[in-house]
Amino acid sequence: MLNHPQLDLVFQALADPTRRDMVERLGRGPASVSELAAPLDMSLSAAVQHIDVLQRSGLVRSEKVGRVRTCRLEPAALQPVEQWVGARRSSWERRLDRLGDYLADE
């Protein structure tokens, strides 16, 4: 499997419960930075740092209109994660199948 530097950033971005909450929130529709920060017990600047990590991973993009920055999810950025995890599962299932065949032959 090819190495995928973006995969590092996506896994890293998802390794934090606050950032996963933000991704879940954005899955329901775009939100401003304040709307993302509101349900979280943290300062706006702490929220902005988490949003930056999400943006670098490609999971989120944002656009500033006037004084409001609106964030949107980029669901395609989750695909490499799904593919990697899916490939591990199929490889593991093939191994179990071979073990099953071996035990059946015995």
Next chain:
Amino acid sequence: MLNHPQLDLVFQALADPTRRDMVERLGRGPASVSELAAPLDMSLSAAVQHIDVLQRSGLVRSEKVGRVRTCRLEPAALQPVEQWVGARRSSWERRLDRLGDYLADE
């Protein structure tokens, strides 16, 4: 969705290409620490540190017999990741469906 501290550790463990390589290798069967370290351009002690991170995440367990520590994959530890990513995808697809319905009504 419930918070899942183990999910932090699994995403963290997978955010590194060396550790993903180790998981891929262990998907083909158990391996000793030296076997895991051999194809990687790193010291044995650096490899052990990566293995420790994988063990703390629950993705890998190991057993020492004599002087040889053998590592095995715990594929069940990938399930929470699959579930989380899958839930995000379904939530996103439901949103697209609603948007499609709305556009069809217009």
